[in-house]
Amino acid sequence: MTATKGLEGIVATTSSISSIIDGVLTYRGIDIDDLAVNASFEEVAYLLWYGKLPTKPELDELLQQLGEYAPIPAGVLDQLKLYPKDANSMASLRTAISSLALYDESANEMSHEANIHKAVKLQAQLPTVVAAFARIREGKEPIAPKTGVTIAYNFLYMLTGQEPDEVAVKALDQALVLHADHELNASTFAARVTVATLSDIYSGVTSAIGALKGPLHGGANEAVMVMLEEIGTPANVEAVISKKLANKEKIMGFGHRVYKNGDPRAKHLQKMSRELGKLTDNMDLYDMSIKIEEIVTGQKGLKPNVDFYSASVYTSLKIPRDLFTPIFAISRVSGWTAHILEQYENNRLIRPRAEYVGPVDQKVTPIAQRQ
Numbered sequence: 001m002t003a004t005k006g007l008e009g010i011v012a013t014t015s016s017i018s019s020i021i022d023g024v025l026t027y028r029g030i031d032i033d034d035l036a037v038n039a040s041f042e043e044v045a046y047l048l049w050y051g052k053l054p055t056k057p058e059l060d061e062l063l064q065q066l067g068e069y070a071p072i073p074a075g076v077l078d079q080l081k082l083y084p085k086d087a088n089s090m091a092s093l094r095t096a097i098s099s100l101a102l103y104d105e106s107a108n109e110m111s112h113e114a115n116i117h118k119a120v121k122l123q124a125q126l127p128t129v130v131a132a133f134a135r136i137r138e139g140k141e142p143i144a145p146k147t148g149v150t151i152a153y154n155f156l157y158m159l160t161g162q163e164p165d166e167v168a169v170k171a172l173d174q175a176l177v178l179h180a181d182h183e184l185n186a187s188t189f190a191a192r193v194t195v196a197t198l199s200d201i202y203s204g205v206t207s208a209i210g211a212l213k214g215p216l217h218g219g220a221n222e223a224v225m226v227m228l229e230e231i232g233t234p235a236n237v238e239a240v241i242s243k244k245l246a247n248k249e250k251i252m253g254f255g256h257r258v259y260k261n262g263d264p265r266a267k268h269l270q271k272m273s274r275e276l277g278k279l280t281d282n283m284d285l286y287d288m289s290i291k292i293e294e295i296v297t298g299q300k301g302l303k304p305n306v307d308f309y310s311a312s313v314y315t316s317l318k319i320p321r322d323l324f325t326p327i328f329a330i331s332r333v334s335g336w337t338a339h340i341l342e343q344y345e346n347n348r349l350i351r352p353r354a355e356y357v358g359p360v361d362q363k364v365t366p367i368a369q370r371q
């Protein structure tokens with residue numbers, strides 16, 4: 001038995017949800033470039049769960065369900081008020097989503113109908129949890145979700161209490177489409193491993209949030225913003241990035257386990273970053289990002305991934321830095337739950353082996369003689 005570090009190149013499951021073939025990403029066989037410009041996030045979530053794009057009545061029904069399920073239980077809101085004001089946003093989200101299960105009587109029901117209902121409910125409630133957390137820590141009252149609006153609209157509304165403008169809603173909606181699913185990424189794998197024990201969907205999503213939090217995965221979007229803030233202005237890019245590269249530091253938002261010739265999602269976010277920069281009359285973040293890309297791609301051959309330009313996009317939308325990864329979760333919960341449903345449909349316990357490299361033939365030394 002020989003281990004493959006990080007399971008690189010190991011095909012661990014079959015799936016018919018999303019594919020990455022020759023650098024092209026598809027959801028249910030539809031190119032992400034097509035979906036990014038021609039589908040809303042709700043249409044994409046439906047596509048991931050049900051395997052086809054919704055008809056107009058099906059989409060209307062989903063929007064209605066999402067609105068109906070969006071309020072979160074009072075017990076979860078009360079808990080959010082008890083979290084420390086400086087609590088980590090992803091740790092708070094992980095805890096709150098785990099606690100949603102305590103208020104769902106169907107949490108442990110395992111029929112497909114019960115699980116798809118819970119998938120839609122989790123999708124509806126996750127944005128409400130993130131927005132409530134963001135307001136409560138600032139000493140503000142959470143804002144109840146609206147019905148009859150999209151998730152992008154509702155999230156921005158619940159965050160600020162103001163009707164969001166059309167450009168912001170469209171940008172966030174497109175970002176959600178781009179982040180919705182990505183084959184067997186680390187958080188989706190974590191979700192599938194968890195539910196393959198026949199544990200419940202809330203446990204699967206809680207595991208996934210824990211995995212997404214790390215800076216090598218979803219946490220990279222926040223880390224990109226930390227780097228942009230450290231750089232401060234386009235004139236400083238060359239000095240800061242060259243120093244980081246010379247010190248062999250990783251440049252956040254670059255590189256990918258699967259894409260070696262570039263992440264197809266990054267160009268859409270780059271375009272959005274430029275457009276929002278122009279609209280807000282502040283091109284600094286975009287200009288810095290472009291310069292970083294020139295240097296990192298030029299010197300290391302590494303291309304930006306989905307997390308790189310999303311940092312400047314979300315900042316232009318006036319979203320606080322530590323909500324970037326929770327927003328990733330707002331989108332990816334559609335993919336996680338689709339994978340969880342697929343895992344249940346054709347389940348087998350996921351239990352690989354480890355190559356043992358520790359000592360052998362050891363004996364118990366009496367405690368008094370141990371050093």
Ligand SMILES: CC(=O)SCCNC(=O)CCNC(=O)[C@H](O)C(C)(C)COP(=O)(O)OP(=O)(O)OC[C@H]1O[C@@H](n2cnc3c(N)ncnc32)[C@H](O)[C@@H]1OP(=O)(O)O
Binds near residue numbers: 006305
């Ligand atoms: C949504 C997402 O999860 S997208 C990924 C988000 N994560 C990031 O942006 C964090 C920065 N990037 C990385 O850490 C990596 O590129 C990963 C984790 C995404 C992929 O990792 P792996 O496939 O395991 O590549 P690994 O980390 O082994 O890197 C291979 C080589 O490229 C280098 N490298 C990879 N990414 C970077 C980077 N961002 N900056 C500098 N060097 C890098 C490594 O140092 C390593 O060099 P070495 O062979 O000289 O030691």
Ligand SMILES: O=C([O-])CC(=O)C(=O)O
Binds near residue numbers: 179182184186258306
């Ligand atoms: O697939 C991966 O390894 C990471 C990624 O890009 C994603 O989850 O969107």
